[in-house]
Amino acid sequence: xxxxxxxxxxxxxxxxxxxxxxxxxxxxxxxxxxxxxxxxxxxxxxxxxxxxxxxxxxxxxxxxxxxxxxxxxxxxxxxxxxxxxxxxxxx
Numbered sequence: 264x265x266x267x268x269x270x271x272x273x274x275x276x277x278x279x280x281x282x283x284x285x286x287x288x289x290x291x292x293x294x295x296x297x298x299x300x301x302x303x304x305x306x307x308x309x310x311x312x313x314x315x316x317x318x319x320x321x322x323x324x325x326x327x328x329x330x331x332x333x334x335x336x337x338x339x340x341x342x343x344x345x346x347x348x349x350x351x352x353x354x
Contacts, residue, residue, distance in 0.1 A: 271315035278308035299341030306334040 282304035289297035310330045317324060 268315040271311045275308045275311035275315070278304050278311060282308065294345075296341050296345045299337055299344070303334040303337040303341070306330055306337070310334070 282301045285297045285301040285304065288294070289301060307330075310327060313327050313330075317327065
């Protein structure tokens, strides 16, 4: 069935578009939050491409989702880092 790989490709394209969006803001502002977001969305795009190329319905292929976990942890770290920088900058 070709629907799943095609949808994974569309999702990868959306993740890459989001990464380019945040990369543009990082170039303009040099704020690390945008760089972390761009990196995380690039990781998520790569994960979607790998999911399109592999048979992810096989339960033994859970390791490809570790990249997704790291991407979401990177987003959480970016938010934490931004809030920590604001707290130290205003005090």
